[in-house]
Amino acid sequence: MARTANRYLKAQPPTARSKEIFLAGNYLRLSVDSDYTGSDSLENQRKLAKEYAEKNKDVSIVKEYIDDGKSGTSFDRPAFTRMIDDLKRKEINCVIVKDLSRFGREYIEAGNYIEKVFPFLGVRFISIVDRYDSCDAGCDKELLLISLKNLMHEMYARDISKKVGSTFQIKQEKRMFYRSSTIPYGYKMDESNENYCIDEPAAEIVRQIFKRYRQGMSQYELCRQLYQNNVLTPSQYRQTGRIFKSPEDTLKIWQSSTINRILKNPVYMGDVLRHKTQQSFCEGKKSAKVPDEEQILLTGNHSPIVDKDTFLSVQNRLAQIKEEFAAYRMHSDVIAKSKVFEADVLENKVFCGSCKAVMVRAVEYRKVNEKTEQYKVYRCSTHRKISDCCDSRYIEEQALCEILYCTIQEQLLLIKGLKKQIENDVQFSFEGKLRHIEHEKQRITNRKALLEQEYLEQYARYTEGRLTVDEFQEFRKTYTGQKKSCDMQAKELETEETKIRKKRTSIKKMFSAWMALDGETRLTEAMVHCCIERVEVFQDKRIDIRLSYQDCFAMLEKWTEGGK
Structure with a gap:
């Protein structure tokens, strides 16, 4: 893997750049259907950008933006949106990507960002594998090639969408388990990377949530208790691997919507609900909820964190609270x-x-x-x-x-x-x-031309022996400062x-x-x-x-x- 990265870096032609240090944001993206260990892995993308910055001293990577499990056919991605906001706030003025396919596979919008938005914002754009750097004047000739590449990327994305969609549909019909983009809190992938297994530290938090809600604690009270006990949120746990806050962490407040999703998810009693939403990249259809009767439940797929009685008891309480609220609204x-x-x-x-x-x-x-x-x-x-x-x-x-x-x-x-x-x-x-x-x-410009002319005249005098070395060095020092x-x-x-x-x-x-x-x-x-x-x-x-x-x-x- 290192040889591949070095090959891309060494192939870049040397260019004369200014001494300005660009504050770069490294953008990494992994598709839902991508493998997690191949050349497009997050680690490989991060390593390639780091090696590039080490070889190009005018680039300093100060931020990293990761869209894990996000399609390149749309630019409506959380990390990408944060990066654009940071560019507008001038927190960064350079964007680095491994290649254009990581940036996006929708060629019209990608070309709009590269050719219009970034130049307007004064942003330097670098695609390492494509050997494109917007600060290199020679790269302007490659914009047409970039557009064609982006078109091929979009066509590839649409083709992959059809194939992946067909694969998922076959697995759903055969009631086979497949990994989702986000692993539920309390679980991790087993050693064979084929199914869920219990992640004990997080699973204990899930058990406490079910237990206390079943005993009568509200979702808001659960959020408060988790915060007071310094429990990191599921997103923070995925980022840090820590259950409880450490000195370097900023503790975030649990959302009641997060508690609600945990309480309603049948994954915690060993079942997996699939085909909850449906979308088609190749047909341009956005994600839409699938009717409950068309969703697929895989029962007994993995080890449960809570027993069936506890889970069903919690569902009864959730339904009861919903009915009581609806009745209150009706008779208010x-x-x-x-x-x-x-x-x-x-x-x-x-x-x-x-x-x-x-x-x-x-x-x-x-x-x-x-x-x-x-x-x-x-x-x-x-x-x-x-x-x-x-x-x-x-x-x-x-x-x-x-x-x-x-x-x-x-x-x-x-x-x-x-x-x-x-x-x-x-x-x-x-x-x-x-x-x-x-x-x-x-x-x-005229002043620089006069300085250049004066330099040539003094250099001629020096070569003819009419100017000493010290005199010429003194003149050159003055000339350099004025230039x-x-x-x-x-x-x-x-x-x-x-x-x-x-x-x-x-x-x-x-x-x-x-x-x-x-x-x-x-x-x-x-x-x-x-x-x-x-x-x-x-x-x-x-x-x-x-x-x-x-x-x-x-x-x-x-x-x-x-x-x-």
Whole structure:
């Protein structure tokens, strides 16, 4: 394996790069159908990137993003999304992948990222096996080849999808066990890697969850107890291999949804439920739930963690609680429902100002003229799980939406008031700055040409013996310093030019997007998606709103205050 990796690295042609150190994110992906030990294994991808960084001193790997068991036919992957967010926040400015198939197998979207998105963000993209580096000017000629490769990768993915789908279907019809992408908490693969066997440390946690829920403890109380006992969540356990928190771990709060999935999963009494969802990459169909009667249950597949009586008793309690809640909702005396949207359009946009956790939409009740009214609020998710970890702050959905609407209207007034100036004066200002930068770049180019000419003249004098070694060395030292200064000024001008062009493009986009919302009489879903980036709610009723294109608004406000 090492010889293969070294072959790819040695085959790269030497290129002259700047001394800038790129902060790289190493992106690794393993498909659901990939083998876990072959050339595409996570370990091999990690090793290849590490060896590349060791040989190229201008690249430093600072973060790693892993999508384990994720298909390359879609870019809707958790780790990939986090990587793009980090690129936008400038936490990294380089992406390394083993090859383009690890990056993605959907050729149109992959080409869009490589040829448009990454250059726009100023991101360096490196595909080791394909010997592609966006910082190498010679690689631009290979973009067509890259597109063709991505097309072949997509065709390959569709072909594999058909074959893998057929294999799974045959195994389901024969009621054969096959490994899922994620092994259930409490189990691990046996030595032959063919079936589940009990992972005793995690299995003991599962037994306690079933035991205490059967005894009457609620799911929220179980989350609190697991957190107080320093038990790592299943995802943390998969990453660290530790059941309990160690000094280097950041303890996360267990989710009630995680407890609920454990309690409902028949895998813990030795059965495996298969064919729960169905999708087709080759036909472009997304994952959809399969009706209960069409799902396949493999009974007695492996050793159980809890006995059948315990599992069925827990299912009875879950069903009873569900029925009681449904009956309560049916016979409640709620006469009115106060809500702004049917769906939670502010999902993952409202955060607690203290613990920075997302605030979740919840139902509350109040008395209005001696009758009950139902309304929606946003509460800190940390407090809902573990009340000691944060306070009980909340904000009513209707009040929050009114504040957001007024804030958006205020910015719209600013845009409308500056419409002609934005279209004329601001545009003229940008063009003036770009002309000035172009003039300065030409001045530096001329200066470098004069320096070069002077260097040649002094070198000729030195070779003719009219200049001593010490005199020529002193001149060369001065020449080198002046040339370096010119190069630095040229680089600063290029950076400034890129920033100005980006600002001009952002203002055009902002103006077009926001003006399309003019005339709305209330907050709409389109306004939320277009205008709101993040909202933080504080205990003292203060609200911090970050709008989309906020940098553009700040620039416009500064521009109007300065009168230029």
